[in-house]
Amino acid sequence: MAYIREGLRDYTGAMYYLHLFYTKEPSRSVLKKMEELAQAHRLQGYEYNDLQFFKTQFSKYYMRLLELLLLLAVVTVTVMIVSWRKGHRFSSTFKIGFTLYLVFILYYINFLNLGVAGIIRQNNAVIMSAPSAGATWLATASKGHKVPITGEQDIWYEIRWKGEKAYIRKSNLVALP
Incomplete structure (x- = not known):
């Protein structure tokens, strides 16, 4: 294509x-x-x-890495339960380390973001300083430019344009998966 x-x-x-x-x-x-x-x-x-x-x-191997992390956590918990039933006590260093590992998995699942980008789809797309038609005009961009998307608000995407925070209408941008 x-x-x-x-x-x-x-x-x-x-x-x-x-x-x-x-x-x-x-x-x-x-x-x-x-x-x-x-x-x-x-x-x-x-x-x-x-x-x-x-x-x-x-990002290509995200799910496989997640599966590996979760598998390692399940195996560790299983070994911990078996050892605990046999009377083994775990050091506080191990407990803290395993807790941090679980927190990392939570972060990995919920908050890890490698960045989202979009391509400007129309010529003369207006880039504004705020998410409003009455905001200050920053630039007029031609189609084809790729910009990082940092957020969204109503009908606007928050983007980085030449190192500055800017806004563009969602209809003027194709978000990349």
């Missing part, structure tokens, strides 16, 4: 489909293609580095 969209000169769609493919099969060649398209059409937000590659790999 990315190839077809690129042939139709729909670079926003091409970048969207390349991103979808990249999330399923991360590879340097896909990143290189995205960077080439971005440079050729002067699109911002497609700069990739090793940290971005790590985040993609991590």
